[in-house]
Amino acid sequence: MKIDPFDEAVYRRKSALNYLNRANNAFKNKDLPGCILFSQLTVENAAKAVISIFKLPSWSHDPSSEIKDVLKEYAMEISKKNSKLIDMLSELAETSHLLAPEHGRATYGEPEKRLTPEDIYVLKDAEKALEEAKKSIGIMEEFLNHWKTK
Numbered sequence: 504m505k506i507d508p509f510d511e512a513v514y515r516r517k518s519a520l521n522y523l524n525r526a527n528n529a530f531k532n533k534d535l536p537g538c539i540l541f542s543q544l545t546v547e548n549a550a551k552a553v554i555s556i557f558k559l560p561s562w563s564h565d566p567s568s569e570i571k572d573v574l575k576e577y578a579m580e581i582s583k584k585n586s587k588l589i590d591m592l593s594e595l596a597e598t599s600h601l602l603a604p605e606h607g608r609a610t611y612g613e614p615e616k617r618l619t620p621e622d623i624y625v626l627k628d629a630e631k632a633l634e635e636a637k638k639s640i641g642i643m644e645e646f647l648n649h650w651k652t653k
Contacts, residue, residue, distance in 0.1 A: 515552035536620035540609035542632035543602040549643035565603030570596035584649035
């Protein structure tokens with residue numbers, strides 16, 4: 504089955520928005536690890552929505568190198584749509600790289616230190632992750648608005 508890039512982007516966008524909703528709910532319920540996990544998944548899927556316009560994203564929780572590859576290969580085409588997108592996508596790559604390790608930490612904690620996910624996070628961690636998730640959604644939406652073909 505051949506995957507249509509725009510359909511994949513729509514699917515990833517929907518996933519990112521669903522995860523953002525879950526992150527917001529977890530934050531409201533003071534579930535800090537849940538908020539961080541769902542924020543990370545929001546960023547990951549927002550990044551993969553962008554990547555999918557150009558190629559099928561990997562299964563990695565850290566798609567930053569894939570965004571960087573897209574930027575290298577398609578910088579001219581992206582700049583023609585909107586020159587600000589280059590910096591925005593670079594920011595998305597950085598955010599996805601910074602939050603990727605939190606997928607494991609929010610799920611398993613730090614077993615070698617005998618710390619559960621609930622032991623390692625404070626409110627500021629969840630606030631920051633949620634803020635980054637929201638910014639990533641904005642970047643994804645801005646990018647996809649320039650690529651709407653259907």
